[in-house]
Amino acid sequence: MSEKPNQIENNSDERDVESSFYYALGHEIRRRIIKIIGDNEYTTFTNLKKELEVSTGTIYHHLETLKELVDQKTDKRYYLSELGVYAYSSLKNNIETIRSPDFTHRELRSPILRKLMKITSKRFIQFEKEDKALTTIISLSILITGTILTGLNGFYSFLLFFIESEQSNMDLFLQILISFTFIVNMIIFFIIIEGISRLFYKKKENTFNFFISFAIIQFPMVFYLITHLIFKSFWLLNLSVFNLLDKILLIVFQVWSLWLLSYGLCAMKGLKIESCLIISLLLHYGSFTIILFVLV
Numbered sequence: 001m002s003e004k005p006n007q008i009e010n011n012s013d014e015r016d017v018e019s020s021f022y023y024a025l026g027h028e029i030r031r032r033i034i035k036i037i038g039d040n041e042y043t044t045f046t047n048l049k050k051e052l053e054v055s056t057g058t059i060y061h062h063l064e065t066l067k068e069l070v071d072q073k074t075d076k077r078y079y080l081s082e083l084g085v086y087a088y089s090s091l092k093n094n095i096e097t098i099r100s101p102d103f104t105h106r107e108l109r110s111p112i113l114r115k116l117m118k119i120t121s122k123r124f125i126q127f128e129k130e131d132k133a134l135t136t137i138i139s140l141s142i143l144i145t146g147t148i149l150t151g152l153n154g155f156y157s158f159l160l161f162f163i164e165s166e167q168s169n170m171d172l173f174l175q176i177l178i179s180f181t182f183i184v185n186m187i188i189f190f191i192i193i194e195g196i197s198r199l200f201y202k203k204k205e206n207t208f209n210f211f212i213s214f215a216i217i218q219f220p221m222v223f224y225l226i227t228h229l230i231f232k233s234f235w236l237l238n239l240s241v242f243n244l245l246d247k248i249l250l251i252v253f254q255v256w257s258l259w260l261l262s263y264g265l266c267a268m269k270g271l272k273i274e275s276c277l278i279i280s281l282l283l284h285y286g287s288f289t290i291i292l293f294v295l296v
Contacts, residue, residue: 025087029054030062034080037070038088042077054129061205065270116259125213125264132212139215143183146218149225151179153232159189159287160221160254162228163295182218190214193265196279203269210268217264220256224249258284 025031029052036051037043048059063070069084080088127135146157155162156178165178190211197203227249228237236242262276271279 025091027062027065029058030066031091033062033066034069034084034088035091037078037080037084038092042079044077048078057205057208064205116256119256120260120263121216121219122263122267125216125260125267127209127213132209135213135216139212142215142219142222143186146182146186146215146222146225147179149222149229150182151175153225153229154178155181155225157182157185158291159185160218160257160284161287161291162221162225162250163291186215186218189217192283193261193279196283197265197269197271201269201271201275203271205270206268210264213264213268217257217260219260220253224253254284 025034032052033048036048045059048063049056052059063072063078066084069081069087071079071081071084073079123131124135124138150157150162153162154165154175156165158181170178193214194207194210228246231237231242231246237246258280262273262280265271265276265279266273
């Protein structure tokens with residue numbers, strides 16, 4: 001009986017190593033790093049930068065993720081560890097699509113996550129180099145559209161909530177200024193999430209790429225702003241049924257946005273999906289509490 005705690009601890013360590021192994025190989029750049037080192041027995045940082053054609057920060061991020069598989073020795077060259085050699089052999093045997101069992105397990109087993117994955121733009125959240133420009137354009141489009149719709153609806157933007165402003169006696173310049181709270185809110189939202197990642201999880205990588213794709217989190221809220229504007233334009237919000245429908249739609253689109261935030265954290269910061277969901281939900285609950293205190 002006395003050996004059980006040690007056995008449980010060993011099993012936990014093995015699962016952590018296995019999870020690290022599959023997660024490390026779940027990205028094309030990391031697989032290429034393994035292949036480059038495996039094909040040449042070792043490599044240098046300069047050679048990786050030349051072969052991969054990505055930024056220095058991106059390479060450092062992926063090397064950090066591969067710390068269980070890649071070792072840097074005193075000669076500053078990178079070599080495969082024993083686990084890395086096994087990974088290289090797996091890749092040589094054409095096992096190209098290797099994903100984290102932690103995330104895949106939940107994606108396959110959880111009906112909710114399966115449905116959410118269908119409305120998740122994985123390509124533009126965890127984008128490759130060739131999609132960077134398109135991701136930037138999409139993010140800017142979301143910000144511009146969201147800003148215009150926020151102004152037309154007469155809202156202040158606060159994280160994933162919208163607070164109605166009194167516009168009857170407000171001049172045009174102030175109305176336009178208020179609409180820009182959508183952009184300011186997005187920047188503050190990003191700073192909070194990035195700060196939590198750095199402070200509590202020591203995740204400092206991929207900051208710029210995370211920022212580029214961060215506006216995609218607000219994509220569902222643009223849909224809410226459109227539906228609210230339609231209800232408002234036709235004076236439907238005065239009817240209790242449409243007023244209730246408006247609130248239900250807000251919650252639905254908020255859930256979608258929270259999922260995109262969680263997935264973005266998981267993909268760009270390498271956090272476990274449970275941690276990402278906790279961060280998203282706690283932040284959302286906190287913002288809801290603040291709004292209650294302010295409005296009541």
